[in-house]
Amino acid sequence: MTTRHDTAAPPEKGGAAPGRPPGDAVSPEAARKRARLSRRWQRDMRWSPYAFVAPFFVFFAAFGLFPLIYTGWASLHSVELTAPTDMAWTGLDNYTRIFDDDFFWNAAKNTLTIGIISTVPQLMMAMGLAHILNYKLRGSTFYRVIMLAPYATSIAAAALVFVLLFGRDYGMINWVLDSVGLGKVDWQNDKWASQFAVSSIVIWRWTGYNALIYLAAMQAIPQDLYESAALDGASRWRQFIHVTLPALRPTILFTVVVSTIGASQLFGEPLLFDANKGASGGGQHQFQTLGLYLYEQGWVNQHLGRASAIAWTMFLILIVIGLVNYVISRRLRASS
Amino acid sequence: MRAARNRSARKAVVVAAIASLGAGLLAGCADDGNDEDGSSSGDSSGKTTITLGLFGTMGFKEAGLYEEYEKLNPDINIEETVTERNENYYPALVNHLTTESGLQDVQAIEVGNIAEVVETQADKFADMAKVEGVQPSSWLDWKWKQGVTKDGQAVGLGTDIGPMAICYRKDLFEKAGLPTDRDEVGALWAGDWKKFVETGEKYKKGAGKDTYFMDSPGGLINAILSSEEEKFYDSSGEVIYKTNPAVKDAFDLTAEAAEKGLVQAQTQFQPAWEQTISNNLFATVACPPWMIGTIKGKSQPDAAGKWDVAVAPKSGNWGGSFLGVPKSGKNVKEAQKLVAWLTAPEQQAKLFAVQGSFPSAPAAYKLPQVTDAKNEMTGAAPIGDIFAKAAEAIPAQVIGPKDQIIQQGLTDNGVILVTQGKSPEEAWENATKTIDNNLEK
Secondary structure: OHHHHHHHOOOOOOOOOOOOOOOOOOOHHHHHHHHHHHHHHHHHHHHHHHHHHHHHHHHHHHHHHHHHHHHHHHOOEEEEOOEEEEEEEOOOHHHHHHHOOHHHHHHHHHHHHHHHHHHHHHHHHHHHHHHHHHOOOOOHHHHHHHHHHHHHOOHHHHHHHHHHHOOOOOOHHHHHHHHOOOOOOOOOOOHHHHHHHHHHHHHHHHHHHHHHHHHHHHHOOOHHHHHHHHHOOOOHHHHHHHHHHHHHHHHHHHHHHHHHHHHHOOOHHHHHHOOOOOOOOOOOOOOOOHHHHHHHHHHHOOEHHHHHHHHHHHHHHHHHHHHHHHHHHHHHHHHO | OHHHHHHHHHHHHHHHHHHHHHHHHHHHHHHHHOOHHHHOOOOOOOOEEEEEEEEOOOOOOOOOHHHHHHHHOOOEEEEEEEEOOHHHHHHHHHHHHHHOOOOOOEEEEEHHHHHHHHHHOHHHEOOHHHOOOOOHHHOOHHHHHHOEOOOOOEOEEEEEEEEOEEEEEHHHHHHOOOOOOHHHHHHHHOOOHHHHHHHHHHHHHHHOOOOEEEOOHHHHHHHHHHOOOEOOEOOOOOEOOOOOHHHHHHHHHHHHHHHOOOEOOOOOOOHHHHHHHHOOOEEEEEEOHHHHHHHHHHOOHHHOOOEEEEEOOOOOEEEEEEEEOEOOOOOHHHHHHHHHHHOOHHHHHHHHHHHOOEEOOHHHHHOHHHHOOOEOOOEOOOHHHHHHHHHHOOOOOEOOOOHHHHHHHHHHHHHHHHHOOOOHHHHHHHHHHHHHHHHOO
């Protein structure tokens, strides 16, 4: 570490480091003082960085790591919310029962289908919007701010408005459908209609966010690529397919990963969309997601052990999804 | 020089910012455990502050009871924290009880949760039976017993109850060719819920398709189940909801009413259900006193006086709360005194006059606030007497810790499906499967 001290030492003259007496003649007292200061400075150099990064790790340990591990421990027990310290060891029972828990697999399927219904159109629309905004437009900042506005809205507020819009008897959407002769749709109780409705909240909220990410990436594409493509006679559409999309590949991958994680944790929208104000995701669990099922088991039914096992299973599923993403992205990188 | 001053000024700002952030964090942590620290052990004026954790609209403050108590006890200061929905309030309460932190001096407990609290959290509460002036005989017997453990410890004292009657629309009944006098209406279905559903069929024949006989399947099954002595648990604490014929009968009768189109395809307290009140779309609703308040809140002004109240086929209870004092609080003695005072008959009667929460202490039924009670929605109906009679006829029902989960399953995952075209068998299947999964530990 002494070498580091040498290289990192401030310059002899005009440095900002305090406590360095000028001049060459050094009294023994001054030398001791200097040595002490130097040691202190050394310690400072060595330990301060840890102190600076410590808050994150302390908070992560307290609010991230500890709950994660404790949840794992709880998942091996039968624990009720009414007596969380009263744990009865059950081994892997909470995990094995998931295999024939129809409600879990129903929730898993719903999470997948709602994830697809919400993510795919969302990213495609975001791409289209970004492409349009990439042209020179009057008031482009205005449009960008507008697009980000839903993202800045709270889920609760948005979901409440959507519940009213999708109301069966007095909702605006059914009123429109009815007046053009298509008939009313039971957006709460019909399986696919309800999943579509929940997805629409997600789409509404996240499209603008993804569009801005795409837009930023598009603006980083060198203009000469388009020029040379145009010289070769490529149409706008061909330019989009052969220049824009390949250049956006890493960005697309990023948004896909983030959206997938978001979709697998979907919770607030289906919780608030349920007009029964319960966590069962509709009378027949038609839009109950895994996050919602976890919440229902833990906080409504008070089975903390079962809920913990569901949480860990979700975690494992996420890891698998992450690995698949990783493999695909490596393939993509290798091919490009 | 200027630069240096700037730098030190900036440093000061940074230090201040960090300090305030840190202080905020500390305060945030400390806040959780001991809110009382500063306030209750005596503020500058030497007063003791008693805090209440409540849910919904219990109305002690609105009825001026805190002010009155503070006047009677000048060294007491009362504060309340209210969570709007019990679904949010109760899990937090359980969490605070099991960790014995974050509790208020007084905590309210809803009747749907009282069995669970008595069964699992009694050791966290001070015994209210030992408080001076608390007499079990002051309450309706079943209400007192709901808050008491097997060893006789009173976990909570009863505040209000919800004796059920049937609120009906006189104008709609008249159009359908049914009697409108409350005694004649009550006689139509006296003693049997089947007769109530039969009346519904008559109503439908007379009224046509514009309106429904009853507000919702959930309201009907709840009313029927509330009037049974045993529903989901037997007296030994076993879950019997699937084998209890009373439950299946209630389910089937409600499903029948749903199939025949006598009940709206609505879930109570949803916005759409509330709109059917303001649009005058149904003729009856099972109605504890507080339901009249709900009707009033959601109705158009011209609906005032068009309602009346008739005796239900069988009496049952819907709603009500308890007040308990956690042992770990700093002002247990003072809090207990306050709870005993708040739940005394005189205060319950005052609360009824302002808030419509019906007293659980029979002595209050003879007080003028109850005997003279009228409501603008129900015109001249002597609602105080009607509900007092209903209250005294309520059976002592066996309640259990998971009553709410079971009832919610039968309603939201059960009978409501019949209104959406499922067969009663499918609905029962779906409900029991959901309930069993929810009950399994």
